[in-house]
Amino acid sequence: MVAVLVAAMLAVQALGSMANLTLAVMAPAAAPDFGIAPSWIGMYSGIMYVGAVVSTLVSGGFVSRWGPIRVSQVSLVASAAGLALLPTGAAWMLVPSALLVGLGYGPMTPASSHLLARRTPQRFMSLIFSVKQTGVPIGYAIAGSLLTVIVVTWDWRTAAWSAAAMCVAMAALLQLWREDFDDDRGVRRPFSMSAVTGPLRLVFSHPPLRLLAVASLVFAAMQIGVTAFLVTYLAEGVGLGLVAAGMALTCAQVAAVVGRILWGGLADRLVSPRVMLALLGFGMSLSVWAVTLFTAATPFLVIAAVCAAIGATVIGWNGVFLAETARAAPAGRVGEATGGVLSVTFSGVVLGPPALTLLVSATGGYASGFIILGIGTAVVSVLFLTTSAYRTEKS
Numbered sequence: 001m002v003a004v005l006v007a008a009m010l011a012v013q014a015l016g017s018m019a020n021l022t023l024a025v026m027a028p029a030a031a032p033d034f035g036i037a038p039s040w041i042g043m044y045s046g047i048m049y050v051g052a053v054v055s056t057l058v059s060g061g062f063v064s065r066w067g068p069i070r071v072s073q074v075s076l077v078a079s080a081a082g083l084a085l086l087p088t089g090a091a092w093m094l095v096p097s098a099l100l101v102g103l104g105y106g107p108m109t110p111a112s113s114h115l116l117a118r119r120t121p122q123r124f125m126s127l128i129f130s131v132k133q134t135g136v137p138i139g140y141a142i143a144g145s146l147l148t149v150i151v152v153t154w155d156w157r158t159a160a161w162s163a164a165a166m167c168v169a170m171a172a173l174l175q176l177w178r179e180d181f182d183d184d185r186g187v188r189r190p191f192s193m194s195a196v197t198g199p200l201r202l203v204f205s206h207p208p209l210r211l212l213a214v215a216s217l218v219f220a221a222m223q224i225g226v227t228a229f230l231v232t233y234l235a236e237g238v239g240l241g242l243v244a245a246g247m248a249l250t251c252a253q254v255a256a257v258v259g260r261i262l263w264g265g266l267a268d269r270l271v272s273p274r275v276m277l278a279l280l281g282f283g284m285s286l287s288v289w290a291v292t293l294f295t296a297a298t299p300f301l302v303i304a305a306v307c308a309a310i311g312a313t314v315i316g317w318n319g320v321f322l323a324e325t326a327r328a329a330p331a332g333r334v335g336e337a338t339g340g341v342l343s344v345t346f347s348g349v350v351l352g353p354p355a356l357t358l359l360v361s362a363t364g365g366y367a368s369g370f371i372i373l374g375i376g377t378a379v380v381s382v383l384f385l386t387t388s389a390y391r392t393e394k395s
Contacts, residue, residue, distance in 0.1 A: 226288060255311035286374075
């Protein structure tokens with residue numbers, strides 16, 4: 001039953017991540033129809049995570065009342081509705097589209113963490129959470145390969161409709177496991193401001209959760225910034241074709257799948273999760289700085305190798321981080337703690353892509369933004385290694 005649970009939550013995570021990246025991978029083809037430059041797609045990502053912040057903060061109450069499977073179903077339908085607004089080609093529709101996709105994405109991780117924390121042995125938690133989080137690079141790989149092929153073969157509107165249809169289909173499939181996995185639903189919590197602010201108060205009153213939240217803000221800004229701009233950067237800045245740029249992104253996602261499982265296993269057995277997160281932060285910095293050295297003469301194999309390093313680190317940290325968040329959470333408050341930490345994560349993402357967009361516009365290139373992100377992740381790695389307040393209990 002645990003294998004079915006992990007597979008179901010992995011699929012939800014994959015399709016939510018695919019929805020997040022759908023417009024980014026279509027940007028070179030879709031932006032002219034919206035009347036904007038491709039680099040301004042970063043604003044879409046920022047608006048999307050405004051919705052994610054809001055829905056993440058209130059997700060704990062909905063998970064308790066409806067159950068994590070029902071919450072996941074509603075989340076997938078919301079993401080599909082956002083994607084269905086894109087084929088209009090109207091620039092003003094980008095705002096509600098981004099908000100709906102974000103509102104759908106926010107509750108997915110708290111819902112899955114609620115399920116996994118209840119049914120996963122502590123000694124395997126980093127590995128199981130990491131396996132589930134491979135849904136993120138799998139979703140990015142679907143966007144970078146399948147959706148770009150659909151764009152080239154048909155058009156970007158067909159790709160948007162295809163992504164929406166996949167989300168709806170998965171929401172319907174989840175009904176098969178609703179009774180088994182939503183067995184603890186029905187806890188009603190009255191809505192209040194304290195229900196919204198409670199997860200944040202929990203995070204910032206608990207030193208391990210506080211450090212994890214701050215670190216995740218920086219790591220997530222790196223992840224969403226690089227993944228949102230990588231295809232456009234490789235196509236416009238380096239001179240790769242759209243399909244080749246999409247395949248480079250796919251290389252990153254494949255490496256991220258392997259990396260997430262490997263890092264989770266190592267964090268359970270050989271090194272502490274804190275040290276693992278620090279090492280991953282340093283790896284993010286080095287791999288992203290290497291991207292700034294690409295030119296039109298750079299062999300594709302070199303580009304693919306660096307993108308694989310990006311995938312293993314920039315996209316590979318989440319499983320270890322979420323398992324450590326679950327460990328650090330007070331008993332019975334994993335969903336609430338995860339929601340509070342992720343609201344901080346998403347708040348950073350709200351600012352990250354728009355800031356990169358402005359840097360690209362101001363400097364005429366992507367290098368300065370990538371360099372600044374790399375400095376941030378290096379600083380966080382130092383904090384993980386030097387902050388004595390960081391403590392979590394393990395069993």
